[in-house]
Amino acid sequence: MASRTELEPLSPDDHAVPGQWQSQSFRDDTARRVETKTTWYPRVRETFRRRDGSQKGWKPLSMTAPILTLLTILTLLIGIAIEVLAQLSRTRGGLALSRTQDEIPQYAMISYLYAPNIIAVLYSLVWSWVDLDVKRMQPWFELSKPEGATAENSMFLDYPYDFIATVPVKAARRRHWPVFFAGTVTVVIFWLITPLQSSIMGTSLVNITESAVIGTRSSIAPLANQSDYLTNQILNTGYSIAWLGQSWPPFTTADYGTLPFYLDNDPGESSLQTNWTATTTKLWTELECWPAEQPKQNFSTMVMHFGNGQGCNTFINLEIFADIKMYYIGYYTSPYSDYQLADSKNCPATANSTHQFLAAWVSTKGGSAKQLPEVNITALFCQPSYYKQQVMITVDTNGFQPLNTSIQPISPPELLTEKEFNSTSFEFLIANGMPMEQVGDVTRDFPYDHVIEQGPQLDKTNISLPFSNMVGYALAPHNEPATPYGDPVLLHEAFNRAHKYLFSIAVNQMLVNDTTVVNSTAVSEFQQSGIIVSRLFSAIVEGLLLFVAISTACLLWFCHTSTSYLTTNPSSISRLVAIFRHGQETNKLFRPADHADEKSLKELFKDDKFRLTRDEYSDDGNIYLEKVDGPEGDENERKFDKPTGYYDPIRPIPLKREIGLLFGLVQVGALVAIVYLKVQNDKSKGLIRPSNNFEVLQILENYIPTAFATFSEPFWVLINRFMCLLQPFKVLSRGRSEPSKSIDTTYTALPPQLVIWRALRSRHLMLAMLCIIALLSNVLAVGLGALFNEDQTTAIYxxxxxxxxxxxxxxxxxxxxxxxxxxxxxxxxxxxxxxxxxxxxxxxxxxxxxxxxxxxxxxxxxxxxxxxxxxxxxxxxxxxxxxxxxxxxxxxxxxxxxxxxxxxxxxxxxxxxxxxxxxxxxxxxxxxxxxxxxxxxxxxxxxxxxxxxxxxxxxxxxxxxxxxxxxxxxxxxxxxxxxxxxxxxxxxxxxxxxxxxxxxxxxxxxxxxxxxxxxxxxxxxxxxxxxxxxxxxxxxxxxxxxxxxxxxxxxxxxxxxxxxxxxxxxxxxxxxxxxxxxxxxxxxxxxxxxxxxxxxxxxxxxxxxxxxxxxxxEETRIFMDRNAFIITVTVLSLNILAVVIFYSRGIIFNLPRVPTTIGSVLAFVSASHILEDQGSSSRGPDDKSKDKKTYSFGRYIGVDQKVHLGIDVDPYVALIDPASLKEKKSVVRRAVTGDLRRRNQGTFEPVRNGTWL
Structure with a gap:
């Protein structure tokens, strides 16, 4: 077990007191600088202000006012551009309007599919740069405060390596406002703006309305010429429409006819569907019917008598063996009809009688040669009236059919008099099946030279032949039993319907072009395919961009007011060493903890306060870290439990093979899903839309795919950041590394995606591969954002x-x-x-x-x-x-x-x-x-x-x-x-x-x-x-x-x-x-x-x-764009390949902790001879003398003559055999290797001799 003095850091009272291990020159230098805490702090601060003239110091370019101002302006400009496009889409109905979706200009389709994604990706890259700089500078802002900061809030901050979603929360709790605003903006851009921007626009049919000029109008022919038009051409057309399904003539419906109008230079002429709206005249007829008077009938004579109540009487001969008979008896006599009302005695000609007819339905059942039938009669006298009215109407130019729901009356209805319309000829025509002039010696083409034969069309009605001409038109198109027409209401409706559509056809037949156009105002409404800007999604993105702009302005303010005492970019190990070199008291504190893990290191110094200060006696303005406050008590009481030489190599969670396997499975799943959808797309001619709602479709087709890409990208960026951080240590662990490829590398100074050229120059191929994959994640967002599009297709079931x-x-x-x-x-x-x-x-x-x-x-x-x-x-x-x-x-x-x-x-x-x-x-x-x-x-x-x-x-x-x-x-x-x-x-x-x-x-x-x-x-x-x-x-x-x-x-x-x-x-x-x-x-x-x-x-x-x-x-289906599919599949395949390569041949883990913080790096060099490397060469990567030296990571005898773990100048370093280190196995790995039931009984494993000096 190591002694207490070897393991415990110095107490605050021992700051600036030379230890036994220090060289004499260093002791002398330190002695000159020893002062009490009460006088030393103000003088140093004043000296810094006096020499620098500012408290700002060095800050990254991305945090300067010009860059953040430009970024704010750019954000607002993007929002304005989206709003302009939204307004143009709203006012015009859409962008790049074309006849069909296939005719939308290629440049517009490419711009719509790819430009928003590309802009969003580039914008997110810029913000990645800003976000990284803000996060890595926050510890230095905290250390540059006059009162300093706790180690937990400065020396051990690792924002760049935190999950981006948790960074704003952590920063807000610590009141680190630059990181809070930068992190919040990054989250918003990555997971809201970038996915949503692909949902802003979509293709659809839009309705366009434009003013137009009427070039031609039509009117009814003069009364003297109308008889030439009132021929059985009208009846032939009516027969074809009613029985054969022929389309209605232009500007004609079953209920009315309108006077046609035609536009000059129709703006919707090339569109698939166009409607015209204008003022015109509507003409129609109404049939007024009343029950016929029937005096007491004598059925034995089989003659039925009827009267109209106005002095007109007529009769019908009943047929004993007929089942059902229907009659339409007009006024005038004709060789083509069996009956007529005209009779000088019984029905004299009057203004009303000449326009009336008798409609009768007669049922005779049970009749025989010896027995009279049971007779049922429904008889109506009817008289048509004709009307005209000025209306505003819309017609569909595909056949020029009026739209019934569009009619808006402009004037009250007026009677169409006999001075305007030859109603006599018309009524004769429909009653007898031939025109009035045909009675004379007039010959026409064969189909128009005889009454239309409608018998076969009514063979299921049970109506006995012959029947009146109008009966066929009244019953059309229903070839079914005529029994219901015994109801007078149905009988009236049937003949009223026939009158209406035959009159409408007659109006169309009598049209002539007007020589002058009185009212030429019209409106053309047409459909075109175009690019639609969603008002919902554009408003959301605009709101988010406004939030980003405000947050950028706040970030600008906090960056401006945050103090930095840095003199250069702390972007490499060598530059950090230049800062550590002059803080000997702080270095002594960290020496015993060189092999501690991150948690232990933070626990050891969590209550200590440190700050960045400048040496007032140095002509070079050297800065260093000093401890300014800490817990009361003896520093020697704080111990690090694990002995030197024993530690568990750390494997960051994102770098664990289990995480790599999970991430790889996600990528494989995405690839399989996309390939499956492509197969289904080709097989089924598109994918069935799960909804018809535009916004829902935008979410499914654009937001979710882009969101997947933007969730994948942070993972690769995080992996890349770890590799940028660990690459120098990987090189150092191999021994005798050149500074340019190890301690001088500045990979952490740029967003990981942008260090590819530096990695290639240093031949760090694994890192270069990860940089390419991280960049391709942005391409993946572009590809996925443009992958799904909609179009019409024919679905097969x-x-x-x-x-x-x-x-x-x-x-x-x-x-x-x-x-x-x-x-x-x-x-x-x-x-x-x-x-x-x-x-x-x-x-x-x-x-x-x-x-x-x-x-x-x-x-x-x-x-x-x-x-x-x-x-x-x-x-x-x-x-x-x-x-x-x-x-x-x-x-x-x-x-x-x-x-x-x-x-x-x-x-x-x-x-x-x-x-x-x-x-x-x-x-x-x-x-x-x-x-x-x-x-x-x-x-x-x-x-x-x-x-x-x-x-x-x-x-x-x-x-x-x-x-x-x-x-x-x-x-x-x-x-x-x-x-x-x-x-x-x-x-x-x-x-x-x-x-x-x-x-x-x-x-x-x-x-x-x-x-x-x-x-x-x-x-x-x-x-x-x-x-x-x-x-x-x-x-x-x-x-x-x-x-x-x-x-x-x-x-x-x-x-x-x-x-x-x-x-x-x-x-x-x-x-x-x-x-x-x-x-x-x-x-x-x-x-x-x-x-x-x-x-x-x-x-x-x-x-x-x-x-x-x-x-x-015919369905609107979702199709997968071929180019976007190729891009997506290629990038996902490369992602999977990169996962396999990286997690199978990644770095060797031999560090007790990941050097993501200032304190972690300091602990690796605090006892190293690299700190004694005085002179200018030690502060820059371009120094030739330092290039002659090589550096390694391992165990070395430090300047305190004790064994340490970290970075030192060769040949003082003994490399570490990774096999000698204890590595914790996950549950999965222990299950695979059979070690699930095994438990380590001892605290430490034996250390092989090869790792000791």
Missing amino acids: TSTFTPNIAPQFDNQTVFNLPNYFAVRTITMRVYQDEAYVAMSNYTSGTQLPPWTTPDYFFQPYTVDSGGQSNSSSTYRIPTRGFGIGMNCTAVPRRTLALSYPASLVTACSTDPTTMLEVAEMTLRTSMMTRSTGQSAIEYSDTAEQASLSENCTRPMTFGWGRTPQAENLNATIEASFAICQIFFQTAMFDVRHDAEGNVLEYERTSDLSTHLDGDDEDVQTNRMISNMNTLVRDYAKIWHNDTLSRDWINYLLTTTLDTRDFLDPSKPVPDPNDLIPAIEKIYRQLFANLLSLNQQLFVPGDKEASITGQRLT
Whole structure:
């Protein structure tokens, strides 16, 4: 056991008293400076003030007023910049606004993704520099106080190595205000500002509103011209809208029409969605109905009488065998209606009666030839009124549809008088199905030359044929039993609805452009994609930056008022030694504690007070540490229990392998999680958003990833700081180290991330690696901050589909199809729905029926969405398609013969020559109404079947003829023909469709086949082709001298080719090769339409034969940026590699304590010969004489002739064998090595001889 004098420090009364171990020169020097405590302190302080003129001394550049002022200004400027961006985002709706997110300029996206993170990282680096300097200077500020400071609050402060979150708390308790403000700002920057700044901005759709100028307005045509517009074009459009799903005309809704307006230079023209708002005129109609007067009815006569109560009476003949009949009886007489109100005796024309109609619902049940039926009647007389009103309205430019919720009345409603609107013509049109002028000799294109056939659309209503034209419009689009319309309220609503939408369409038909625009003011509202600045997060960050600026100003004040007696930067061991050298009394106190651990060292000196003072007798202004106060009593009573040579090597918590393993697992976990998310991102086309809230998404996508990076960075910085601190000791422990690589290194003077060049110059590669990793932690923050972004994508889910029909025709339905159609048609006894669908598709772009394309009808399925579907979902399934192919042969222009055999058709003949002769004979002998002079004729027909059971597909023949004299039967006729052989086609397809079954895209996945399973000898498919030919054939081959069409095929050719030259008598006979592609297209679509509209032709589907398909939904999902992913994965991989390298090949731990404090370093050199190294060379790293010396860490005989542990000049040092030191094992390591149950019985382990001098 060492003696008491060897272990105990000197008492305060022994300060400046030379010991026995001191050299004579030092004793003499000390003797000259011995004074009492009462006179010595003031004189030294006064001398310092007098020589220096200030109490500030040396301070780091980062703590000077210019730097902190600039930092304050920079902080405010960043806050102002964020506020400017926030205001610009608020006023403009967003930044870098573009049509879509993909069109946002690349520089803007890069700036938005990376610039905030880079700025935050650089800003945090600057603050790391300030924070480090403040923390390492705080002990010197305390020691520079006139009264000094306790060792606990000065000599043993280690703020740079504390966990940054606890530093402000510790500093506040000790009233170390510079550290408190710097530490608080660092915490705020690292864990609040840096993560939050990445959440300030995000991409989203924004609504922009700008003023615009109306360039064109429309108004209703003059009254004299309105009859030209009030044609059954209105009814055709109404039919297509009500039954076929055609879109409403521009500026038109089901309830009203508005006068259109169009903008010049629309600011939202390039946007995906734009709304226009302006003042315009709204026009609509209201139907006033009242119960019809019914005198006592005599059902035996089957005649029902009705009166309007205003002198108008009429009657209806009941039908005994009819189930339900519905009537719409207008006033005027027409060949297209069975009833009318007009009667000079019973219903004379008045201002009201001519605009009234009778709506009736009649149910007759149980009638027979011998028994009268049970009759129920609901009858209403109705009269429409028409209104106009000035309104402010918004329309969606995608179809120019008015938004009902946007209407704001500007004026009260006004009646639309008969001087403004030809209500008589309109009411005649809707009551009779044909315009008033059509009663005369007016010819129009084929679809508009007869009343629209609506019977097939109402085949499930139980309404008996025929019925009034308006009944179909009133019941549309509901093909269901009409029994509920016996309720007068429902009956009124049905006809009121029909009146409204047909009037709206009529308004659109009568529009003409105004020559002048009176009110040109409008507003354009449109959506654009842009970079949005979150008001919430920007305000939070601005508030935090303001707090940082205020804290920086406070820090500036405390740094300015804090006294420092340092003359140079205490950034290396050699510079600390220069300060320790002249405080011999203090050195003597610390000599016995050279091998003490940090806790023991602090306990030993916790009540002592020290201060930094200047030697008044020194011409160089030397400073040194002195003890100025302490506990009463004998200094020799304070002992350090452990004997010299025995100590446990300290391993700082962050440097323990267990902590390294934990940190490495966190990094591996983060890497695995990010790679997993990337795999899911690529596999699922994005990650599902957990919320739709913008702020929540910003937290998840930006704040948390950046926060992870900012939590990882302090760990690496702390490791780096420890390595910067321990690197000189590591070199010294190897022995004979040069000063430039050991005691002169200034690693602790800069933030650890910035000492990389110094480490590389000194070839301290492990330290350089850690510096790079610490720097890359900032890059990790940038990468993680930009890793997650949002965009639109198509999400794919699995769904189950059940077939509605089987891929097989029903034999009986196919063969009975002509009769099926015949009983459901009224006017022409020809089914025409497939042609109306094609017409609406060609002329207005109306979507084809579900499961239908221009080429195929696909086997329909019902999706079992499981409640997860939405209106935007689409589906992809494998299904069978049905269509037809055509092999057409062109017959060039030829002159027809004058006569032909009486019979040319043979059973099931498919000979093209025979078909051609039949067509030529028909053109030559056509006796339908013939025009005069130069005329044209069209032919679309096929030969008649010999019987219904005939399994034959005859060719379809199309022809176009010309004659100079149509009235002359023997005149020259020139004609050209196309003879088309039609065949059935089917194949499997991959079809994508929406929730309604509308086909969006399809791809054939098997070879085409002309045979359908279950159809032996193709009987059913051949019969279907024959049915198709019958539907499109032209029964009336008429010579004409105009360019109007007389059949569906030629009308559809005009809409497809956008020309009427092939119908023009003045033009040459057309070349069939120019028409055949269009004919094939039309025919294929008509056949697909026919199958789609008549799915009863197929065998019902098997509900058990379900298949699996995909549900595709347009979603906004989270995507991982490729560049940011590469950066993140690279940095995390390097982090993991660095953890493995560092914790497996780190430093050797042979120190009893970590030299993080002034007192700890002093204890290592207090007895060293390095303190006797007088002269200028000892105070700077550039001295050549000192460079000749080498230094080591180990055990040495000090100037007191005793054994010490620490740093000394070679060759006085004996290096320490780390194996000779006792190292505490953690529970984990003891469990692994089997030492868990072992306990050390003795206090100390034997010391190997190799470690002793």
